Amino acid sequence: DEAGCVNSFSCFANTTKSKGFIPLSSVNDKIYDCLDLSDELPFCHRDVINSYSLKISSWVIGSFSAILNIIIPIQVIGSLKSVRTTTALMDRILIALISIGDWLVGCYLLAVAAVDRFFAGSFCSHQFEWLVSSFCSVLGVVCTMGSQISLASMTILSCIRFASLSRGFSVPSPVTPQSYVWATLVVTITVTFSCTIAVAPILSIFEDIFVNALYFPDINFLRGFATKKALRYTIGAYYGKLKHDPSHLSWNNIRVLVHGMFTKQYGGVREKVQGFYGNDPVCLFKFFVAPDDPQTAYSWTILGINFLCFVLILISYISIFLVSSLSSSSLKVAGSALPARRRNTQLQRKVSVIILTDFLCWIPFILISFLHTVGVVDGALWYAHMSILILPINSVINPLLYTDICSKIWFNASRRLRSSLGSKPGKQTISKEEG
Numbered sequence: 154d155e156a157g158c159v160n161s162f163s164c165f166a167n168t169t170k171s172k173g174f175i176p177l178s179s180v181n182d183k184i185y186d187c188l189d190l191s192d193e194l195p196f197c198h199r200d201v202i203n204s205y206s207l208k209i210s211s212w213v214i215g216s217f218s219a220i221l222n223i224i225i226p227i228q229v230i231g232s233l234k235s236v237r238t239t240t241a242l243m244d245r246i247l248i249a250l251i252s253i254g255d256w257l258v259g260c261y262l263l264a265v266a267a268v269d270r271f272f273a274g275s276f277c278s279h280q281f282e283w284l285v286s287s288f289c290s291v292l293g294v295v296c297t298m299g300s301q302i303s304l305a306s307m308t309i310l311s312c313i314r315f316a317s318l319s320r321g322f323s324v325p326s327p328v329t330p331q332s333y334v335w336a337t338l339v340v341t342i343t344v345t346f347s348c349t350i351a352v353a354p355i356l357s358i359f360e361d362i363f364v365n366a367l368y369f370p371d372i373n374f375l376r377g378f379a380t381k382k383a384l385r386y387t388i389g390a391y392y393g394k395l396k397h398d399p400s401h402l403s404w405n406n407i408r409v410l411v412h413g414m415f416t417k418q419y420g421g422v423r424e425k426v427q428g429f430y431g432n433d434p435v436c437l438f439k440f441f442v443a444p445d446d447p448q449t450a451y452s453w454t455i456l457g458i459n460f461l462c463f464v465l466i467l468i469s470y471i472s473i474f475l476v477s478s479l480s481s482s483s484l485k486v487a488g489s490a491l492p493a494r495r496r497n498t499q500l501q502r503k504v505s506v507i508i509l510t511d512f513l514c515w516i517p518f519i520l521i522s523f524l525h526t527v528g529v530v531d532g533a534l535w536y537a538h539m540s541i542l543i544l545p546i547n548s549v550i551n552p553l554l555y556t557d558i559c560s561k562i563w564f565n566a567s568r569r570l571r572s573s574l575g576s577k578p579g580k581q582t583i584s585k586e587e588g
Contacts, residue, residue, distance in 0.1 A: 161177065162177055162187075164187035175187065200269055200273060200274070201265065201268050201272055201283075202265070202266070203537065204537065207538065207541050207542070208266065208269060210541050211263075211265055211266040211269070212263070212266045214262055214542075214548075215259050215260070215266060216259070216263065217259070218255055218256065218262065218545055218548040219260055221552040222252040222548065222551075223252075223256050225248065225249060226249040226252050229252075230249065233245065233246075238327060239326045240317050240326075242333075243310075243339070244314070246336050246339075247309055247310040247339075248310070248555045250302060250306040251302075251303050251307055251551055252552065252555075253299075253302065254298075254301070254302030254304075254347075254548075255299065255303050255547065255548035256299070256548075257295050257302070258299040258300055258303070258545055259545070260295065260299075261292055261299065262540075262545060264295075265540070268283075268288075268292075280434065281370075281377065281378065284432075284434065285425040285427055285428070289431055289436040290355050290431070290436070293438060294352055294430070296437060296438070296540070297347075297350060297351035297438045298347050298351040299548075300438075300544060300547075301346070301347035301351065302343060302344060302347040303548070303551070305343045305347055306343055307462075307466060307551075308466055309343065311465065311466045312469055314473060315468075315470075315472050318472070318476055353451075354428065354429035354430065354439075354448075355429065355430070360405075361403050361447070362447050362448060363428055364426045364427065364428055364429075365378070365428070365431070366378035366379055366383075366426075366427040367379045367404070367407070367408070367411075367424045367425070367426060367427070368425045369422060370425070371423055372422065374387075375387065378427050387411075388407070388411070404426070411424070432533070432536075433536040433537075435536050435537050435541075437536050437540045437544075439452055440518055440521075440522050440532070441533055442522070442525070442526060443525070443526065443528075444526060452522070453522070456518065459515050460519055463511055463516070466507070466508070466511050467511070467512075470508050507554055510546050514543060514544065514547045517539070517543050518543065518544075
């Protein structure tokens, strides 16, 4: 008898399930009343990635990053036998480690794009199941692990290059068995440190820090995510006055109290956790935290570490840039060969790009995180943009900066093109004379 009413909203309007009706005043009030969540669509993600430009970018950037960065480690491993100095050995191993981290970020982007395609147009009714899923947590771990491995390796590499430059014309130490021991130790520490940062938030022992809410798919009056604050009223209404405020209890104690409210005759109550990576459909590290979030200290600690890495990279490469500039000036005054000055100029350009890309990759995260924490902006709206456009900057640019893979591809392609078109002696002679 509600079907013809103009002051009611029909739940399950787009499904074959039996319809339910709620007052229009309950629509878009940020409280889920319909079991299919259709009353809150404007506040619900219709897709994992809502922007079409971001959808395309995730496929393009992810593919580019995954393909290029899987080639580099293979090339580096094959060239280790020809390495003669410890510095060159560490340089190549760290470049391979950077590529592995960037490859993980590329795989993360492709996975997010694939999930977005899988849930196309129907994500709203599946969003809770997705955000509490193990796959979402795995994606968050992979992305965090990749970005931290890449950043840590770039930091170590910049310090090694600066140290090598500061030694001037001293003879570099040759490769010895100890060199491989040190290289193995550096790789182990870097990977272990990055994995710890990524995996710690999903360990059950730390759930009181990293779990945001519980999800009860079988309890209709606890629709959506039940935070400690929301459960406080439900638990208080059932048990009466408790010795401790439920919002201060551990998640394990809250589970026991909620389970005690229902009979176990039909299997009891099922619940899942909304973890650290389930704060947004793209399953990114929770960079944007409020002052009262239990993860605030952890998130800002990692952001502080990342900022310190950026500062070290900045100082190292600025020092390299200055030394290279002085060298170029002295060569110019002395009238030295043009190729040496060109090499220094190319080095200066590469250093400038490295500094710029590192700045664009991490400073926006830190800035928006700060503005979100102090309540100036809502950083949660920027997760998709950050994960698809900002975070992968290094993943795409690093293969161009730290290796000559693209120049080799371009050289081989242009050589094949010239051979297919036929050589033109006149033009070749002119170009040689100009060089």
